[in-house]
Amino acid sequence: MKLARLLAEAGHENDGAGEVEVTGFAIDHRRVAPGTIFGAFAGSRVDGEGFIGDAVQAGAVAVVARPEAKVVGARHIADAVPRRAFARLAARFFSPVPATLAAVTGTNGKTSTVELTRQIWRMAGERAASIGTLGVTTPDESVATGLTTPDIVTFLANLSGLAREGVTHVAYEASSHGLDQYRNEGVRPQAVAFTNLSRDHLDYHADMETYFAAKMRLFDEVAADSGTAVVWMDAQPDDWARRAFGHAERRGLNVMTVGEGGSAIRLVSRESGQLGQKLTIEHGGETSTIALPLIGAYQAANALTAAGLALATGTPAAQVWDALGRLQPVRGRLERAAITARGAPVYVDYAHTPDAIGAAIAALRPHVTARLITVLGAGGDRDHGKRAPMGQAAAHGSDLVIVTDDNPRGEDPAAIRGAVLAGAGPGAREIGDRREAIAAAVAEAGEGDIVLIAGKGHEQGQIVGSGPKMRMLPFDDVTVARECAGGDLAA
Structure with a gap:
């Protein structure tokens, strides 16, 4: 695509752009090739403006950066919000994209909701994919691992690649980091959803208000003008849910509330069973009963939010209800990893916030006839303030808590465990080695x-150290649980 055309379509002045051919986009100067448009942004650790010269030398034909940035030898596309300008330009280069897009934000439930949305679409006959954690x-169910919200170039390239493979429907996670850094920009999802909000990522966001504001960019700016917002509503909705509803209404979105x-x-009602739950729901004046093959209240919330997104994007209700009865568990989300020799199920869950730990415990509690044993830790170099509340949430709902290491990163693992133990109380055990902790449970x-093993879910490694000394040690909670249980897989 010619640079002049790209600039014109994105609303920039194109004088002097001429017939220069754009071959790609990059935010890493090491990935610049002749014809690339380079995005020079200030990050938390690296300032991209310091690499403008390297990018131009490598062949960048244009640089998107602040007006104050110094660009010599390439077109300077100046913008006060360069990340947003870069994303909107890149979105015109990476085309086509799938016709139907849905995005999910919130603290907990994003991963499950986008994956369950994909499953509903697939069972309704659509070529569907999901992008997220x-x-x-x-x-075809193949998975390429990535971040919750990949960088904007990877995100748009993935969408375009999926479209070329015939994918028509994509559901993706919209994290607070991704929304704040314009990593989801340039495409307009027809349906968006808000699951919930609780404390997380306050190492990045200044406070809960800033955190919520980042989430609400999905409703306020990113969603399609004629789109639909799905908002989870408890019987007594909290202030965050009510405020999300208000954001959707002010934007003029169609609002679908889902939940009690x-x-x-x-x-209408939810009854727990041994391996699932029976949901009675009302929609469009009709009552339906669904045998959901997932356990726990929050799994029901994720499934019904996914159902809302499917309805909002045109899937007939009968097909949605049928699909809910055939959903498969999401990797690392209340995943039954093993059954011990004495018949105790072992579940692995990604819960790493106080609310998520409480929700996972609440999901399992109806199935416990004796004791619930919870293994958990907290990640290093992340929000310190949630550690004690995580321990408190575990202790509140468990009969035995074992505090261990999660991803200590650059912090002292013993100090992290100490913070979690402070919340868990004197009855908790401390076993630093995660394998030993799982074996003990x-x-x-x-x-x-x-047994509930919380915190790492689907992750395949344990991060120890930071910077040049950072190591990723192979570690999979599911595999370790099965090994400790003698290889007994979940039935």
Whole structure:
């Protein structure tokens, strides 16, 4: 694509751009090739403006940067918000994209909701994919791992690649970091959803108000003008849910509320079973009963939010309800990893906030006839303030808490454990080595017990150290749980 055309389509003045050919986009100067447009942004650790010269030398034909930046030898596309300008230019280069897009934000439930949305679409006959913490899950169920919200170039390239492969429907996670850094910009999802908000990422955001504001960019700016917002509503919705509803209304979006307090999909009742739950719902004046093959209240919330997104994007209600009865568990989200020799199930969950830990415990509690044993830790170089509340949430709902290491990164693991233990109280055990902690929980579990291993979920490694000394040690909670249980897989 010619630079002049690209600039014109994005609303920039194109004088002097001529017939220069644009071959790609990059935010890493090491990935610049002749014809690339380079994005020079100030990051938390690296200032991209310091690499403008290297990018131009490598062949960049244009640089998107602040007006104050010094650009010599290439077109300077100046913008006070360079990340946004870069994203909007890149979106015109990476085309086509799938026709139907849905995006999910919130503290907990994003990964499950986008993956369950993908499953509903697939069972309705659509060529569907999802993008998020689990990576890119394609219609043939293959997964390429990635970040919750990849950088804007990777995100748009993935969308374009999926479209070329015939994918028509994509659901993706919109994290607060991604929204704040314009990593989802340039495309307009027809349906967006808000799951919930609780303390997380306050090492990045100044406070909860700033955190919520970042989330609400999805409703306020990113969603399509004629789009639909799906908002989870408990019987007594919290202030965040009510405020999200207000953001959607002020933007002029169609609003679908889902949950016990929902009007579009109302959860009338929920009955827990051994391997799932029975949901009675109301939609469009009709009542339906669904045998959801997932356990826990929050899994029901994720599934019904996904159902709302599917309805909002045109999937017939009958097909949505049928698909809900055939959903598969999401990797690392209340995933039953093993059954011990004494018959105790072992579950792995990604819960790493106080609310998420409480929700995972609440999901398992109805299935416990003896004790619930919880293994957890907290990540290093992340929000320190949530550690004690995580321990408190675990202790509140568990009969035994074992505090161990998560991803200590650059911090002292013992200090992190100490903060979690302070919340968990004197009855908690401390076993620093994560494998030993899991082995102890499995050995402790008897008939009627359930073991919950919280924090890492689908992750395949344990991050130790930071900077040049950072190491990724192979570690998979599911694999380790199965090994400790003697290789007994979940039935």
